[in-house]
Amino acid sequence: MILVTGATGHLGSSVVHHLHHLVQKNEFSVLARNPEKAQSLIDQGIEVRMGDFNDIETLIQAFKGVEKLLLISTMEMNRFEQHQNVIDAAKIAGVKHVVYTGLAIQDIERSGVKDLMISHFQTEAYLQKSGLDYTLVRNSMYADAIPVILGQSIFKDGILLPGGDGKVPYALREEMGEGLARLLVQEGHNNKIYHFTGSKAYSYQDIARELSELTQANMHYQNIEDDTFEKLLNDINMPEFLVYLTKGTLYDIKHHQYEIQSQDLETILGRKTKDLHGMLKVLYPI
Template sequence: MKILVTGATGHLGSTVIETLLKKISSNQIYILTRKEEKRKEFQSRGFNAFLGSYDDIIALENAMEGVDTVLLISSGDEGDRMQEHKNVIDTARKKGVEHIAYTSRCLNDRNTLANKLMVEHFDTEDYIFESGLQYTIFRNILYMDAIPQFIGGKISLEKGIFLPAGDGKVSFALRSEMGEGMANVLLKEKNDNKIYNFTGDKTYSFYDIATALSQISGKDVKYTNIETAMFETMMKQRNLPESVIQKIVDFVTDIKHNQEANIFDELEIQLGRKPTGLKDGLKILFGF
């Protein structure tokens, strides 16, 4: 097995690599990174490391030379994400890569999403299906790791949680456990043309999050469901750019509409244990 991990220096990619190393050697793992110092670091550890981005076709071609599987970790939304994804998929076809895996999103209905950026994940899936490549799609639920960002970090322990999320629920899972599950799938000999939905085994609302934080912190943390307009005003007072505010609002709106509330057992199966629950996850994330 020779596998290329893109986005290797991010939290998800790092966990995938750590898990892969338990079963295969570093010289079977190929790395694509934007940072030269990271490339040198990986190279010194025995990885096949390449400097480049999803926009750099030559770098993609070099990184895929002799590779069996490409793990495409989805790009950020700063640039033309769809074109970047197409570059990776097209290069994989050109270089004769047998199998491509993609980190998509586990969402209820692509046709009713408020967050249109999420639709690009499904568009990427469609492009992979049409490419003729053997594929594995990882539809990942919203990271539990994102909760501190949504609620304002430890400030929420003092001031409470204010979001227009209603009583919408999410089957949160830790990013590290999703990365571990993905690597376990990729290490299998036959995993082609499959879709895995990685979620936690329970759903939680922000009322549940407030209750859990109260229990682990000893403080009385409350969640207040506020109107979207009030939330936007609060964000503006924090001098956040309009584009960032809209992105947060769209995420929260989809949570309110239970786009992230599906539960599947596939992450538990791949981990060989139950995913970490909310209370234990928050202890890790908040350092309790």
């Protein structure tokens, strides 16, 4: 029995979609905190188990009979404590194998979002010491984040970001979801670390060039200063946490933190991930 946490989120719902095509419905279940959000899964005949990451007793009950658990990382400020609860509950309930989704980055100690993202590596260390079999899947940035970071005015103002010439090996969330689903149903991934990245890395200049070709517009990328970018974010009344997260992410891109080359995702998928042209056609209604 496989159990997927975060099944009502973007990545989790993609994993569930692909599991549907790989195994029978009685071979996997999902964890949900809110039964209303999980109603569509219930309607599909998928077993939904109730559990709260902040309540270990509910997790112990939900994990009974589970052999392999996919722990999709949360975005809560107490993320590490929540993940500890999941891992502790998994041990008590007799789970054999935990797959964890973390972050593919060069050096977390130099990250602009270290305070938030270091919990990924704390979770990894805790899981490795737990005695459970584990698989650590470190995800690159989702291509789906490109339109969010570029903003709504790019076709009028161009791309104004402090990303330097840094590159990111983007992959679509749908591709990562499929990769995780395939990994869950396969054997031989115990106690291994994988980097789920796209087959090729791209800069914002590459994105501007490709969008220009797709739209027949003269799209350009301007590498602006960090302070100018922060002012732009504040001018649109972006919440403080999102300013921190966006600025820190761009800082990491500029300093080449995401430039990790790996064929792990394409190996598990059995094909290369979509190239930049293919990703942008999915992301923009062009």
